[in-house]
Amino acid sequence: DARVTQTPRDKVTEMGQEVTMRCQPILGHNTVFWYRQTMMQGLELLAYFRNRAPLDDSGMPKDRFSAEMPDATLATLKIQPSEPRDSAVYFCASALGSFRDTGELFFGEGSRLTVL
Amino acid sequence: AQSVAQPEDQVNVAEGNPLTVKCTYSVSGNPYLFWYVQYPNRGLQFLLKYITGDNLVKGSYGFEAEFNKSQTSFHLKKPSALVSDSALYFCAVRPQLGGATNKLIFGTGTLLAVQP
Numbered sequence: 522d523a524r525v526t527q528t529p530r531d532k533v534t535e536m537g538q539e540v541t542m543r544c545q546p547i548l549g550h551n552t553v554f555w556y557r558q559t560m561m562q563g564l565e566l567l568a569y570f571r572n573r574a575p576l577d578d579s580g581m582p583k584d585r586f587s588a589e590m591p592d593a594t595l596a597t598l599k600i601q602p603s604e605p606r607d608s609a610v611y612f613c614a615s616a617l618g619s620f621r622d623t624g625e626l627f628f629g630e631g632s633r634l635t636v637l
Numbered sequence: 638a639q640s641v642a643q644p645e646d647q648v649n650v651a652e653g654n655p656l657t658v659k660c661t662y663s664v665s666g667n668p669y670l671f672w673y674v675q676y677p678n679r680g681l682q683f684l685l686k687y688i689t690g691d692n693l694v695k696g697s698y699g700f701e702a703e704f705n706k707s708q709t710s711f712h713l714k715k716p717s718a719l720v721s722d723s724a725l726y727f728c729a730v731r732p733q734l735g736g737a738t739n740k741l742i743f744g745t746g747t748l749l750a751v752q753p
Binding site for chain 2: 525563564566569577612614625626627628629630631
């Protein structure tokens, strides 16, 4: 059963601490997205990658957020330093990313971040 | 600007009654349109999509959606609602022009509550 795996599922941390969230996309998918979900803003696209290269990270606060794909099986989203306003659920999604791709995204279960 | 609107924050319906969750879009060109569902504490799951062809598309769990180009709408429907359909529903559009062919633009979501 192919699925997107995210860790941790829940993270509580104190303001100023570094937070790293990890995502394992579905094997064979070459496009990876990071979304953030909050009650106030809904779903926001933070960044996305194709073939491990960042294509768009315009939705991400550059001063404290960074996203990388060290290899095809791992995507990371790092926040340093974290702030209370970063509290949200962070979703990773992957997609096939070929010319046949009609846009269906496969989402992970999310990482719920609480910054105190 | 390219956008998706879900005008209702919440839709209430009695079990067994038909349901409609509304979505309108504003994009350049011919869009790909999607519906996703999110159950509590879970990631989003793909329900159905419209790419081309028949304006009425059928998806998972008995849902269907009707594409109306003149009204730029893509409303989600089900003939007979179940309590288990209660969830958060997102409409999304993938623009075909402007270089943003991989990004999905999500609506703000509509909470569907089905009463027994």
